[in-house]
Amino acid sequence: MSFFSIRQISKTYDSQTALQPFSLELKRGELIAIVGESGSGKSTLLRIMAGLEMQSSGAVLLNGQPIENPAQKLIPGYDEIKLIHQDFQLNPNSTVTENISRPLIQYDKGYSKDRLVSLLFEFGLEGLKDRFPRQLSGGQQQKVAIAAALAVEPEVLLLDEPFSSLDPIQKHKLITELKELFLEMGTTVVFVTHDLDDALRLTDNLIILQKGKVVQKGGSQELCEHPKTRYVARLFSTINLIPDRFNSFLRPSDVRLRSKGELLGHVIDQRFLVHYNSLQVRLKNGGQIWEVDDPLRKYKVGDRVYLCFDEEKVLVLKG
């Protein structure tokens, strides 16, 4: 028997399908990321998993017990399943200590105290324990919110794009720290995001959702090298359509720049990025514009360049 089991969950809002039958079996301590563009049904799915939204069909089971939806349960939601989203959900007039302790109010005093001390330690928040949310950075606030959610030792943590309002540096630091914490504490986590890069920092275990439907599952390398559709391929990078070839594409990093060849173009834009220059090249044949990496930073706007590639790098993709 699986620990957290999502069986054929679907959701229709006023005859509009938000989620097609979705199934997932999670082991205790597993981390998984569900990636999809806005509107692909991620929040709907998490709310159903948390017992906060009524599904149109299917069932969610935790340790073999069905999770009741709001129509079946007087107070919707479960202590065992915690959902965190972008808004920090902290009380602005309470300190870090008070925010983390609040969910523990009905628990035994000794247990609450031990739990608080251990969370402050594990999350590295001891030095900030007397501060108010306004005295913390966004990343620290979200860390406190997650510590508070974990106070009552939920069995499953559901993260709904909780890092969206953080700047990239804070975000990457927080995700890396949380990953270690989750693994150490054995927390089972479902993380949904539109940002593949964020997902990859937490886990290599991915499900790609498009318009309420799972389009592909697997590890990052598998999905990057063998995407089944253009949508999946584009989550990793831009893709360039090869002229006169049906559904065949190349990633900017798989194009080689040469002074001889068949596919001629002109550089129309050049950007200095951290690891390479990114070029926009207008193809002579057809006028299409390709995005190409120039790792040697050799080419300038106006240069003529031939674009070459290995056949094995060509991605053949459905729409």
Ligand code: ADP
């Ligand atoms: P995501 O979190 O991936 O952005 P959502 O689960 O929020 O996606 O939404 C999926 C689809 O369901 C969208 O088309 C959205 O407009 C629709 N939807 C979400 N919530 C409701 C609601 N309460 N009533 C009607 N339609 C909704």
Ligand code: MG
């Ligand atoms: Mg959402």
